[in-house]
Amino acid sequence: MIGLLVGLMLSGCNTNAIYGDDLYNPPVYWGSHVVKPGETLYGIAWRYGRDYRELGDANGLSAPWTIRVGQVLRLDKKGTIRQTAQASTSPAPSRQAAAPRPSASTPTPSRTAAPPPARTTTPPARQTTGSQTVGNIQWQWPHSGTVIANFSESGKVNKGIDIAGKPGDAVKAASGGNVVYAGSGLLGYGNLIIVNHNEQYLSAYAHNRKILVQEGENVNAGQVIAELGSSGTDKPILHFEIRRNGNPVDPARYLPKR
Secondary structure, eight states, X not given: OXXXXXXXXHSSSOOGGGGSOTTOOOOOOSSXXXXXXXXXXXXXXXXXXXXXXXXXXXXXXXXXXXXXXXXXEESSXXXXXXXXXXXXXXXXXXOOOOXXXXXXXXXXXXXXXXXXXOOOOOOOOOOOSOEEEETTEEEEOSOOSOEEEOOBSSSSOBSSEEEEOOTTOEEEOSSOEEEEEEESOSTTSSEEEEEEOSSSEEEEEEEEEEEOOOTTOEEOTTOEEEEEBOTTSSSOEEEEEEEETTEEEOGGGTSOOO
């Protein structure tokens, strides 16, 4: 492991060797990356465990983060995440108008007046949407299959969760957003989709059999975006990740309890 890291630090460009070690875990702050046809800053930042805004800023880029084939992106520099000025992500709750107070001339109701209808004690209905709001985003499961591998930052690293399924099963967007990557250029992920939900959160759906959306397309929560498959793996699974500011986080903390 030490020899692998030393070799990578000494090399001018990073190589695919970083994917051959189960203990490897981004972020990467050494070497460089030469942009290849079809690559986007989002995909490159995902590959190296960096926030796309931070990596872009480190290389003098700004929104809409345009890169060109052959461009060398330095990974040994660390940029700044510049938040854009926005209104609050969640609108302030509207205040209900206070009920008018009875005027002094309003007669007091007689004691014989019919009492108001009794309130029922039926408990509120259970939430049926199967979603949970975390980080101002309403998350839902991208697939109903059994989780067969959990998030892990030590030992055999797993930057997300693996969900079992059958080839062709529907893979759904965990929340609404914009597709910023759809392709097979990230080694180890097979056919991959990355959805940008807001300035902080991205989600990814890997090993698909077929991608049903295109880069730049807006998707809704629950929309079918791919067919489950085994591209880049030895069995049909959905590998699902959530990243906050470029850092992998445990999806179990965001998805609703089953």
